[in-house]
Amino acid sequence: MSGSAAPKQNKRVTITDVARHAGVSVAAVSKVLRNAYGVSPGMQQRVRASIAELDYRPQAAARGMRGRTYTIGVLLDNVRNAFFADILDGIQEELRTSEYTVLIGAAGFDPDEQAKTIRSMVDRQMDGLILIAPGTSRAKVLATATATPTVVIGHHDGTDTHDSVVDADDTGAELVVDHLVALGHQDIALVSAPGTKANQWKRTPEVVLADGYRAAMERHGLAEHVRVHHAAYSDEGGFKAGMTLLTAERRPTAVMTGADVAALGIYRAAHELGLSIPDDLSLAGYNNTALAALAPVQLTSVDQAGHTMGSSAARMLIERVEGRRDRAMQTSMTPRLVVRGSTAALSGS
Amino acid sequence: MSGSAAPKQNKRVTITDVARHAGVSVAAVSKVLRNAYGVSPGMQQRVRASIAELDYRPQAAARGMRGRTYTIGVLLDNVRNAFFADILDGIQEELRTSEYTVLIGAAGFDPDEQAKTIRSMVDRQMDGLILIAPGTSRAKVLATATATPTVVIGHHDGTDTHDSVVDADDTGAELVVDHLVALGHQDIALVSAPGTKANQWKRTPEVVLADGYRAAMERHGLAEHVRVHHAAYSDEGGFKAGMTLLTAERRPTAVMTGADVAALGIYRAAHELGLSIPDDLSLAGYNNTALAALAPVQLTSVDQAGHTMGSSAARMLIERVEGRRDRAMQTSMTPRLVVRGSTAALSGS
DNA sequence: AAGGCTGCGTGTAACGTTCTCCACCACGAA
DNA sequence: TTCGTGGTGGAGAACGTTACACGCAGCCTT
Secondary structure, three states, rough: OOOOOOEEEEEOOHHHHHHHHHOOHHHHHHHHOOOOOHHHHHHHHHHHHHHHHHOOOOOHHHHHHHHOEEEEEEEEEOOOOOHHHEEEEEEHHHHHOOOOEEEEOOOOOHHHHHHHHHHHHHHHOOOOOEEEEEOHHHHHHHHHHHOOOOEEOOOOOOOOOOOOEEEEEHHHHHHHHHHHHOOOOEEEEEEEEOOOOOOOOOHHHHHHHHHHHHHHHHHHOOHHHHHHHEOOHHHHHHHHHHHHHHHHOOOOOOOOOOHHHHHHHHHHHHHHOOOOOOOEEEEEEEEHEEEEEEOOOOOOOEEEOOHHHHHHHHHHHHHHHHHOOOOOOOOEEEEEEEEEOOOOOOOOO | OOOOOOOOOOOOOHHHHHHHOOOOOOHHHHHHOOOOOOHHHHHHHHHHHHHHHHHOOHHHHHHHHHHHOOOEEEEEEOOHHHHHHHHHHHHHHHHOOOOOOEEEOOOOHHHHHHHHHHHHHHHHOOEEEEEEOOOOOHHHHHHHHHOOOEEOOOOOOOOOOOEEEEOHHHHHHHHHHHHHHHHHOOEEEEEEOOOOOOOOOOHHHHHHHHHHHHHHHHOOOOOHHHHHHHOOOOOHHHHHHHHHOOOOOOOEEEEOOOOHHHHHHHHHHHHOOOOOOOOOEEEOOOOOOOOHHHHOOOOOOEOHHHHHHHHHHHHHHHHHHHOOOOOOOOEEEEOOOOOOOOOOOOOOO
8 A cells, every 4th residue: 555656745756766666776877867888778778768657857956966957058138139039049959959958047238137147047057158248247257157168159359268159240341331332322320339338348249340340431432431320229229329310410321230120210210300211311230130021121131140150159068068179169150131122222412 | 375265276165165264054154045033143244244255155056955946937939029028027127136036948839848948947946937828738837836836927727726927818809999990990800829729728818819809899799790810920920811811802901910020920911912001901919019119110009018917927926936825816917009000090981 | 940931053964966986797818 | 717807787975055953041930
């Protein structure tokens, strides 16, 4: 009556239960679990059978005390950014068939909040971290990266402490400038994110983008037309930038931005000022998010291959976590221009 | 030379180090950490000082073995859904000042994948779970909810096993129908998500929405105009639905959808068919996401107060986690209509 | 003054894994 | 026979934290 093996208590099945059920030692089960060396095929089979029968799943907290937790943390500032969703998809897909679980921390834009989230992930013994354009100070990121394998996406600052995945944002800017120049534009303004404060990152995507823009403009002999306006990457930020630029004495004939969402704010500003796109103003976004492709929008944009960036980051991270690589590496993606209806040839005059 | 207290090893600071530094027992430190009963103010102060000085942070994995892990898991299918972002913001804000960390699992639409993610969260000993419109079978959700405090957002199916937060989707549908009828429309079609398969949820948001739509139509004596078209909540799904509906023999004068993104697909279909919005077709979305407010879009939609839903869910969950409530509860939000340019009075004829 | 509270601090056994040794066995070579 | 030797399985000590149980004051009641 009481000898039944039925685990009807609401306690979880543990490795001990599996060992007892299979008639082997706990150590043996552990070995099978981690497919470690020194396990005979027979043992394998017996243990796996018991695991399946008891529906056993290892408890990550306990594993974390001695070994891995099989958890990868992804830090991002804002779930609303559709480009990040592409990256996430890439990460997930790469890791889907593995035994790792991806958990996302959405920390917001506040550097302190982000730092707190990173700490939380480290405290939870995560095996590796993917930080998407972190706003946390570079020093803090380097500090955590020495203890936990880390991949930084976005920032171009090189280091031998963590891996990096970046987009060639300078090339992206050039693509847009070349496209606009080919359409006859000369007065081309850039709207990009405000220079980040004192967080020590020197080569953020915005900075690299602006550099590429300047270089391209100079190459076309348009150095005196260079105009960089800083604005938050949001509808409101774009709107304000648009109102300023489009009511300026010398109104640009084309505006490129570092993010699609900001371009839509500019779109709104243009609309409000009675300017039509693309007749009175050519407008280009960045990231080629779903926004850009929407029917009523049709925004020319630059595709960053977020999916590929994500899967690369995940692959690189796992290499480090599993110790298959011991040196830092950096991957760079080539952007691609996607022309839609928001850019057009400069009308005479 | 070796007596220095400097923890220069790359080992983490543990509770033992803190205890030694403060000259108290490990148990005392633990009590302070959990602000448990039986600690004098002097002890508090000493321990806190040591914690600060050593920059000690408890290791969640170890905590998880005996007590809480101070982690809340949020399951969602798709980060791209802007409505979910609102919910997330609400959750984060509610928990920001607490000691809990929110980790998100983006599992995709596959029920199996979602189930796997839920299991992962349970394996990681998370203290509580918030499931946003889970596609996993009801039985599985109920099973995990018996062991881990859980809040389900979206599904109206009542239960005493987990808490629920829902929007009064039927009311939302009524708001839209009333609005459209007031504008003179009679032939109003609904585009909503396909009935979920055999996952046992009876009162999903789509079902409740459709019921509300039917009830409102009947109330207005428009029963014979009821038309429910099923389509995936995506641009493509909306587009296909739009092509079907708008080329049908009896073309509706107004279409309402269960998601903004689907409405935009219909927008594209209308555009392609040479129909103008709102002159030839009134169009209403749902969720009042950022998409709806975009300048070129101006979509009439229904606001679900996602932020409030998120914060409510978080508050309810913490009550359960901390044992301050032992009975299930259900919270219902009242939706609000947001009229924009995509709906207009029916032109004569 | 004895007894009983109450408040505070500590010792220590768990918790479920991993991983380093160590023991055992069978087999082949000397 | 004796001695490696390579392949398998197991014992048991961690890992960092919680929480139970206990001990010891000091104080209030009678």
